[in-house]
Amino acid sequence: MNGAEDLPDLNPCWYAAAMKHPRVALVRLPGAPAGIPALPADLMQPLVDESHVAYFQPTPPPFYFFHSSHLPAGTVSPPHRHPCLAFHGCLQGPVSLFIGKEEHVVDGGVFYLIAPGVVHSWTSRGPHTAAHISMLLDQRRPAGWGERAGVAEALAELSRRVRGAVRFRTADDAALKTVFWDLADLLMADRPQKPATTAGLLLTLLGRLAERVGPARPAPTDEQDTAEAIRRLLLGRLGDALSIDDVAREICLSPTQAKRVFRATYGCGIMAYFNQMKIWQAKRLLMATSMTVEQIGRKLGYSTPSYFSRAFQRAAGQSPKEFRDQVREG
Numbered sequence: 617m618n619g620a621e622d623l624p625d626l627n628p629c630w631y632a633a634a635m636k637h638p639r640v641a642l643v644r645l646p647g648a649p650a651g652i653p654a655l656p657a658d659l660m661q662p663l664v665d666e667s668h669v670a671y672f673q674p675t676p677p678p679f680y681f682f683h684s685s686h687l688p689a690g691t692v693s694p695p696h697r698h699p700c701l702a703f704h705g706c707l708q709g710p711v712s713l714f715i716g717k718e719e720h721v722v723d724g725g726v727f728y729l730i731a732p733g734v735v736h737s738w739t740s741r742g743p744h745t746a747a748h749i750s751m752l753l754d755q756r757r758p759a760g761w762g763e764r765a766g767v768a769e770a771l772a773e774l775s776r777r778v779r780g781a782v783r784f785r786t787a788d789d790a791a792l793k794t795v796f797w798d799l800a801d802l803l804m805a806d807r808p809q810k811p812a813t814t815a816g817l818l819l820t821l822l823g824r825l826a827e828r829v830g831p832a833r834p835a836p837t838d839e840q841d842t843a844e845a846i847r848r849l850l851l852g853r854l855g856d857a858l859s860i861d862d863v864a865r866e867i868c869l870s871p872t873q874a875k876r877v878f879r880a881t882y883g884c885g886i887m888a889y890f891n892q893m894k895i896w897q898a899k900r901l902l903m904a905t906s907m908t909v910e911q912i913g914r915k916l917g918y919s920t921p922s923y924f925s926r927a928f929q930r931a932a933g934q935s936p937k938e939f940r941d942q943v944r945e946g
Contacts, residue, residue, distance in 0.1 A: 670747075673803050676811070677759035678771060679818050680752040684803055687711055689742025695735045700754040701774055702730040704738075707800055711746035712739040715781045725786040725796065729825065731778045749800060753822070765819070770826035777829035784828065792828070795820045842867065843881035846874060850890045854897050857917040860886060895931040898924075902940045909936045 672683045680700075684707060695714070704713060705727025713720045713728060714737045720728070727749070730736055740746045755775040758768035786793035799817050802809050849866055850858070863886055864874040878886045894916045901912045913924030913936075928936045 671803050673809075673814060674811070675751070675818060676815050678754040678757045678767065680754060682751040682799075682803065682814075682818075683749075684800070685748045685750070687738060687740035687746040687748055689740055689744065691738070691740040691746075693738045695737040697733050697735050698730070698752055700732050700752050700756060701771075701778060702736075703749075703751040703753060704728050704730060704736070705749045705796065707747035707749050708744075709746050710741070711748060712741060713737075714739065720783070725793065727784050727786070727796065728781045729774065729778050729784070729829075730781045732775075734780060736781070749803065767819070767822065770822045773826040773830055774822075782829060784825075789828075792824050795824060839877040840881050842869070843878045846878050846886060847882070847889070850886070850893060854890075854894055855915055855917050857919065858890060891927065892931065895928060898928060898936065899932070899939065902936055903943050909940075912936070 670684050670686045672681075675682045706722040706724055709723035709726075710721050713722050715728075715730065716735055722728075732755075738748060753771065753774070755771040758771055761767040784792060786796045795817060799821065802814060802817060846863060846867055849863060856862075860871045860875065864871040867874055869877075875886060878884075878889070882889060898912055898916055901907055901915070902909075905912075907915070909925065910921040913921050916924070918924035918927065925935055928934075928939070932939055934942070
């Protein structure tokens, strides 16, 4: 292959044929859509290797060439580099990833982010066929995601932090483990998934990676853990009329200790936080349900409708009825 000029707009299911590479085999995804545009020209040349592409999934930019390969024993890919971030992982190993001249033995659930321009290659030493998953993340093309999606921000964080290669082991990270294997399942599904499913998992992966390579967060202290336990208790008991004594007893602290650790972590009192959460929940119910004001007050643990209305008025500056009417008019 001499470059992107050899490639027409591609159906990804027949990508291997367009690559004109005799060693590449591709399994067609049943019912996959045609008419997927060709990859950007500067991404094409580095993709040629001697891997055996098994599955290919169409993806939205900035995610390109999301695929898995089967690497029979003895398979060696030539050293290559990419102009953008590369995601390379192992579904079934062991398989050796060479980054420069350094060998990294990789097994299932382990993946790397490799910086632009870093030379790398794969070797399957056998005795069994290994399975590999790859994707390019083009930090230069955040694409048309809205600013609130955070795609450009996450890509910028990765490009700043990933120097050489960064290793991730999903067995040690429950959140990464879930999204990694969900992506593998999606890639190898008998039927193509809806684009929204693919995009959602890719965005989740991007967000998790940006979090993991970002500045290390200090480990929570015992008091912060206790304050978080109080917060979870409050959120789970919004329908109850809890007191400070009730909370302290549940957490096995004195009321004074409970109040101190919560304020030190969250900057407010326990009851102030609890009451604010009740009001936020009340607003949600007023907007999204047909429940009466009396029913909502009772659901949130207020002893009388008038008590609920007074508490809502103090917090929101208007009565529950006025709030609901304003939302409906708006």
